[in-house]
Amino acid sequence: xxxxxRTFLIFCGMFLLLGGFLMSCNQPVPLYGTWADNRGDRLxxxxxxxxxxxxxxxxxGSTFYNGDFVVLLNSLSFNWSxxxxxxxxxxxxxxxxxxxxxxxxxxxxxxxxYKVSN
Numbered sequence: 001x002x003x004x005x006r007t008f009l010i011f012c013g014m015f016l017l018l019g020g021f022l023m024s025c026n027q028p029v030p031l032y033g034t035w036a037d038n039r040g041d042r043l044x045x046x047x048x049x050x051x052x053x054x055x056x057x058x059x060x061g062s063t064f065y066n067g068d069f070v071v072l073l074n075s076l077s078f079n080w081s082x083x084x085x086x087x088x089x090x091x092x093x094x095x096x097x098x099x100x101x102x103x104x105x106x107x108x109x110x111x112x113x114y115k116v117s118n
Contacts, residue, residue, distance in 0.1 A: 029071050031090070035097045035113035043097075043113060045069060051078065055111075057103050 031045040040056040053065040067080040076090045076099065086102040097113045 030092055031069075031071065031076075031097070033118040034116050036116045037111065037113050041101075041111055041113060043099075043111075053101075055101055055103065055109060057107070057109060059107070060103060060105070063103065 029045070029047075032047050034042065034044045036042040040054065040062060042054045044052045049068050049070070051065075051067060051069045054062055055065065056062050065078070065080055067078060069079070070077045074089050074091060075087060077085060077087045079085050084104070088100050088102065090097060090099045092098070095115050097111070097115070099111050099113070101109045101111050103109060
């Protein structure tokens with residue numbers, strides 16, 4: 001009886017360790033790829049954690065950004081190459097990415113971007 005309990009406890013411990021290992025592996029982010037709209041806005045997210053953006057601002061014209069990004073649930077943190085950091089919520093509904101972009105002047109630009117490539 002004691003041998004069966006000990007074997008069961010060892011099995012449970014190994015199962016919990018394996019489950020913890022599998023949960024800690026990075027999951028693919030659905031943002032990877034290129035997103036664009038008909039106004040000239042374009043965001044490209046790479047699997048190495050970098051991004052490139054061309055955002056069409058009514059006041060500033062088309063502005064280019066690049067740097068690193070970090071995803072945590074539905075928060076997206078952009079670290080621009082000039083050291084600026086912006087944080088925004090994002091949502092994908094169907095094939096459309098909804099995000100509020102903050103430009104270099106601090107103005108918010110709502111974007112609705114379609115996935116155009118992986």
